[in-house]
Amino acid sequence: MKIGIRIAESHDLEQIREIYNWAVKNTVATFDLEERTIEQNIKWFNEHHTRYPLYVAIDQETVTGWGSISPFHPRPAYRPTGEFSIYIAPNFQGKGIGDVLLKHLCSCAKTLEYHSLIGLITGTNKASLKLAERNGFVQVGHYREVGIKFGEWLDVVAVQKMIANQRLEKII
Structure with missing residues (x-):
């Protein structure tokens, strides 16, 4: 299988939504409890632009x-820090x-x-934790029992990767 990566386009929205909604219904990868509607997905898509890309x-x-x-x-x-999300x-x-x-x-x-x-x-998402570790992310926090899904308390692990060593004058 050859994997291609490209910027998401509006015609991808339904497939993106299907992937996300599958995760909502079947996993604890997201703490959303209800599937996204088309309208919610369009709003979310429009919030991703140059500074906040979607691929x-x-x-x-x-x-x-x-x-x-x-x-x-x-x-x-917080502008110099982003949060990543990946769904397969x-x-x-x-x-x-x-x-x-x-x-x-x-x-x-x-x-x-x-x-x-x-x-x-x-x-409990061991595959995603290993993915982050393989890609140079380190654990920087562990929030205990901060969410409930499928009738169980869930922890959240915060991982972080330093991307660029920037001078403060450049950021401000």
Whole structure:
């Protein structure tokens, strides 16, 4: 399988939504409890632009996964830090697509002059924790029992990778 990565386009939205909604219904990878509507997905898509890119992994014409950089926090002082998200279609998991997407997001973060990237990963999501570790992320926090899904308390592990060593004068 040859994995291609490209910026997401509006015609990808339904496949992106299907992947995400599968995760909502079947996993603890997201703490969303209800599937995204088309309207919610369009609003979310429109919030991802140059500073906060959204990419798709494709195999021919099929979207096999997606990854994005979002604001880590809405307050302006957090602007040099982004939060990454990656979701893979269920029948394409375990094929290295997450690695390709995360490497691409890190490269983009460097180009966009982010200082660091953060990931918030459910503590039981061992595959995502290993993905982050393989790609140079380190655990910087562990929030205990901060969410409930499928009738169980869930921990969240914060991982971080320093992307660029920037001088403060350049950021301010």
